[in-house]
Amino acid sequence: MNRRAFLKRAAGFTMTLIGLSGGTFFYSREIEPASLHIQKENITSDNIPTTFHKKKIIQFSDTHLGFNYSIENLEKxxxxxxxxxxxxxxxxxxxxxxxxxLKAQEHKPIIEVLSSxxxxxxxxxxxxxxxxxxxGTETILDIMEAADFTLLQNSHVEISSEQDTFILAGIDDLMLGKPDLDAALQQANPELFTVLLAHxxxxxDEAVKYPVDVQLSGHSHGGQVRLPIIGHLYTPLYAEKYVxxxxxxxxxLQLFVNAGIGTTRVPYRLFCKPEIHEYTLQANLS
Incomplete structure (x- = not known):
């Protein structure tokens, strides 16, 4: 961390401690984390097939089930x-x-909610x-499979509607997995509209070198705690440039970064509400 970044973070944490000593503490601990922002975006591209025009995609990310985010929260x-x-x-x-x-938690309620x-x-x-x-790796895979979610781990699928198709690809986690975008796009038609999921x-900055139109990500939590003028105080590795x-x-390449649902490290959100993204595909009909 350079001197400028250190001073910014130190000043930010000092201001946070002062602010959180009053009503802001209650708000950032109890109110904002329980709020939900719907971020609506249009994804426009000449490569989007006409039959996908107005199709809707919902992205959610970073629920962080655990002490600060319950199954009841997930159900809501x-x-x-x-x-x-x-x-x-x-x-x-x-x-x-x-x-x-997951060792102490019954898996069935999680599966039931995700299945719904x-x-x-x-x-x-x-x-x-x-x-x-x-x-966790295998257990979460079992939970998601039981809930009818398909894992994209250095792989892709073709999403079809009537006579048209687009590519949906995903890579393994950068920090603890083995991401391989070449493998993910192997035998994928580069002329088709392509969406990449990358945590x-x-x-x-790597995906832009490939025939990818859109990347959807999370991980950053949007900074989770943001202050006026200063902005976010901290983001994790690989979420430092795009927050x-x-x-x-x-x-x-169009990149959308979701601010996530849950919290991590500290159970606070300030000026950074939990969010889901609602994307509407817009084909070129002219």
Missing amino acids: LANQINKRNPDIILFTGDLVDNPKY LNAPLGKYWIYGNHDHGGY EPDFA RGKYLIDNQ
Whole structure:
């Protein structure tokens, strides 16, 4: 960490401690983490097939099930997602905050909630860094498979509607997995509209070298605690360049970074509400 970054973070944490000593503490601990922001975005591309025009994709990420985010919270989230009537549902990693949580937690309620999510064109997911490691990797895979989610781990699928198709690809986690975008896109038609799921957003600087139109990521939590003027205080490795919102990389790759649902490290959110993304595909009909 350089001197400037250190001073910024130190000043930010000092201001946070002062602010959290009053009513802001209650708000950031109890109110904002329980709120939900629906971030609506249009994804426009000449490569989007016409039969996918107006199709809706919901992305959610970083639930971090555990001490600060319960199955009851997850159930409320699922209800909100189903109300949006998505055609496709995408989960971009970090189901649990710590895989050890799953040793003490009954898996059936988690499976039931995730199974209740409805999407006629499918439900897909990728690993996040908190999902990997020993017991968690295989257990989370079993849970997601039981809930009818398809894992994209250095692989892709073709999403079809009537006579048209687009590519949905996913890579393994950068931090604790073995990501391989070449393998993910192997035998994929590079002329088709292609969406990539990558947990860490900074991977976009690599993805832009490939025939990928859109990258969807999480991991950053949007900074989780943000202050006026200063902005976010901290983001994890591989979420330091692209933190929240929409970016256009080299005038080519559209990157969307979801601020996530749960919390990690500290159970606070400030000026950074939990969010899901609602994408509407926009084909060129002219």
